[in-house]
Structure formats: structure tokens, C-alpha cells
Amino acid sequence: MRFECNAFAAKLKAACEAKNAQFYIVYHINPDGDCIGSAFGLSLILRKLGAKCAVIGRDGVPAHFHWMTDPIENDILDENAQYIGVDCKDRGRTGSVLMQQPYAFWIDHHGSPQEQAEYEYVRPECSACSELVLAVAEALGMQPDRQTAELLYTALVTDTSCFRTSATNAQSFASAARLAACGIDPYAIGRRYAMVKTAARLRLEQMIFAGMELHCDGQLAVGTILLDDLARAGIAEVNGPDTENINGLLEVIDTARVTLIIREYPADNPEGQTRFSVKTTDAALSARSVAERFGGGGHPNAAGGFMRETPERTRALLTAACKELLRSEK
Ligand SMILES: [Mn+2]
CATH class of the missing domain: 3.10.310.30 (Diaminopimelate Epimerase; Chain A, domain 1)
Structure with missing residues (x-):
């Protein structure tokens, strides 16, 4: 079922504060910067709320994101873990085995008309999924730390080709401004993902x-x-x-x-x-x-x-x- 940001964030917070809270955060096949940054960023946010987290996907994290994701270790989860889908249009985007799981939460900016999970926060007007992760954190009164902001900003820069895609809008810049205020280096990230080429x-x-x-x-x-x-x-x-x-x-x-x-x-x-x-x-x-x-x-x-x-x-x-x-x- 679809929820507005505040209601969705409240459901997520309650789930994190439950006893033995643990989540598999699932990104899409052929992963890009947005699903990687959003999933790992969300894992840091949910850990602060008391949950154990493991970020998983059918395909491994591409090498050029390892500098951000290698320092984040997955927790060991048991069979009680719940599933959260991130940046996936629908369950099919999570890949063969992962599509069979029952998803409790879903955060996405593509917007399939079909229901994917029990609690969904889906905003097709957002240029990157990481904007939604940021909005959820803010709805819970949390300002991202530098590490989280780097993940979410990288997601935004890569999904908008550095604020040049047709999906780029006023909200993309507003999200970027809030992330830039969290101590990140926008030049270094922009250079790495939008300027240099091998x-x-x-x-x-x-x-x-x-x-x-x-x-x-x-x-x-x-x-x-x-x-x-x-x-x-x-x-x-x-x-x-x-x-x-x-x-x-x-x-x-x-x-x-x-x-x-x-x-x-x-x-x-x-x-x-x-x-x-x-x-x-x-x-x-x-x-x-x-x-x-x-x-x-x-x-x-x-x-x-x-x-x-x-x-x-x-x-x-x-x-x-x-x-x-x-x-x-x-
Ligand atoms: Mn995306």
C-alpha cells in the first residue's frame, strides 16, 4: 500500500524499534549508482534506529563504488529478517531468487501501478531514489552524517548525469543542497562520476x-x-x-x-x-x-x-x- 513520506517513515521507524529488527535491503539487477547509494545509505540510517541490516542484490557492487560501500559491513541476519526493495520498478527488477521474497517496505521513484510491498513510498517525480531515502531520514528528524550523505549524493549525481537528465527538477537541486550541507565534497563526487573518463x-x-x-x-x-x-x-x-x-x-x-x-x-x-x-x-x-x-x-x-x-x-x-x-x- 502507498504511503506519504511521514506515514511511511513512521512505519519504518516502528519496524526498526521492534525487538530483533533486521532488514535485507535489496537493490536492482545491473546495479547503478542510485540503487547502490540509496540502499547502503538507507542501511546506515536504519542502523541508527536500532535495526540490523544487510544490503544485497543479485549482482555485486560495481568496482567504482567500492570506496563508499567497502567500509560498510553487512550484519548477519536470520530467518526473521524483513525485505526492503530500493530503486526497483517492480519485484522483477530484484532478480530471480529475490523476487520471490515477501517485501515489507518499498522505496522507489519509477512507480509501477502494481503493489509491491506492504508499505510503499513511491514518488515518480523524484529524479533519484536517494531523494526519497533522504526525505525519510528527515521525516524522522535525522540529518545524514557525512558518510550517508556521500552515498545519497553520489546516487543523485549518477542518476541525473550530474543534474542534466530530463528528470532533473527543482527538488533535485533542493535535495542536493541539503546533502551538500552534510560535509561532503560535491566537486570530488561530480568529478569522479561526471567528468573523468578512462x-x-x-x-x-x-x-x-x-x-x-x-x-x-x-x-x-x-x-x-x-x-x-x-x-x-x-x-x-x-x-x-x-x-x-x-x-x-x-x-x-x-x-x-x-x-x-x-x-x-x-x-x-x-x-x-x-x-x-x-x-x-x-x-x-x-x-x-x-x-x-x-x-x-x-x-x-x-x-x-x-x-x-x-x-x-x-x-x-x-x-x-x-x-x-x-x-x-x-
Ligand atoms: Mn534510480
Whole structure:
């Protein structure tokens, strides 16, 4: 059931103060900065309220977040632990085994219409899930300490591509200002996650631009990343630091209103062997409507999913759907 912030925070606090309170905090598959920062940040907040916590997910924490997450050790929990879902559109986003669990709490900014947990705090208008974690802490009269604020601010910076996505709004900046007041170094975090690039990443970007296709008078830009490209660039992880936010790469093209990135995944990837991302520059074009046609989902202007097709076939299907989206507008 959905709750407003204060009521949700009160339920969570009561659960933390119960005898033997313990929580598995679950982040989504193919984890990004927002789910990692939000889940670990929440674990620090709930510990202060007296609960034991373990942050878990199907996939490990990507290496470039280890500086923040390595100092936080999971507590050992028993079978009485409750589950909290963080930054997941729905249970499917938590991955195979974790989707079967009964979830007591749910914090998310995607906003599936279906009920996911007993107590839900879901705000699709927020640019990052960490804004919701911050709001819950504040509703309980807690100001995040520096470590917690670093996690939540990193989540905000990575999910908004440093305050540049279409989801960025006045509240994103208000949340950032409150986190910045907690003793963090916004320059260091912004530089780490929005400015510097490895040589391998730059090699990959060059390959994507070299192979890019433009359609509909340049309104649609399509890029492809094959496993072979990653190997040639010297990138080992298909979803790691060197591919973070790669889906937004083609947004720099001045004429592009729809951008599509097709990524090849290993053949044994459980969700499928290709992943697609659709991004649009304005509200009239729904990236989510395209993604939903192929079993994916996401935000109105940034959505995606996986397919059990070859990269060539995925590119052809999605390119056709994006062309249709541009045509349907008229
Ligand atoms: Mn998010």
C-alpha cells in the first residue's frame, strides 16, 4: 500500500524499534549508482534506529563504488529478517531468487501501478531514489552524517548525469543542497562520476560514434556496442564503470530527439543477450512506450529492456519502433 513520506517513515521507524529488527535491503539487477547509494545509505540510517541490516542484490557492487560501500559491513541476519526493495520498478527488477521474497517496505521513484510491498513510498517525480531515502531520514528528524550523505549524493549525481537528465527538477537541486550541507565534497563526487573518463571508455565512445546511424533527418541516432567492441577497447565488464551512463552518449548530437543504444550481452545473460536503451529529449516522445512494446520499461524519457535476439535484429526492431514514434507525433 502507498504511503506519504511521514506515514511511511513512521512505519519504518516502528519496524526498526521492534525487538530483533533486521532488514535485507535489496537493490536492482545491473546495479547503478542510485540503487547502490540509496540502499547502503538507507542501511546506515536504519542502523541508527536500532535495526540490523544487510544490503544485497543479485549482482555485486560495481568496482567504482567500492570506496563508499567497502567500509560498510553487512550484519548477519536470520530467518526473521524483513525485505526492503530500493530503486526497483517492480519485484522483477530484484532478480530471480529475490523476487520471490515477501517485501515489507518499498522505496522507489519509477512507480509501477502494481503493489509491491506492504508499505510503499513511491514518488515518480523524484529524479533519484536517494531523494526519497533522504526525505525519510528527515521525516524522522535525522540529518545524514557525512558518510550517508556521500552515498545519497553520489546516487543523485549518477542518476541525473550530474543534474542534466530530463528528470532533473527543482527538488533535485533542493535535495542536493541539503546533502551538500552534510560535509561532503560535491566537486570530488561530480568529478569522479561526471567528468573523468578512462582511456578504455574513450576508445569505446570513438567506436560507437564511428558506427553510429542517423535516421529521420538526424532526429534518431542509433549506436551499437558489441562484446567484441568492449574487448577491443580493453573493457572487461559488460556493465561496469567504463559503460556507466553510456546510454546517454548520443544525446550530444544536436539534431537527435530520440537516441537508441543497443548493447550485446553474454549469451548466458539470464535477461537476454541484448539490452536496449531509448532516450528522448522532449515530453511529446515517450521512450517508455517504445520500451514497453518489447517487454521493457523505465521513465517517460529514458527507458529500456532486454531482448532474446541478436544485436542486429534488436537494432532493426528498435530502430523501426523509434522511427514510428517520431512519425506518430505528427
Ligand atoms: Mn534510480
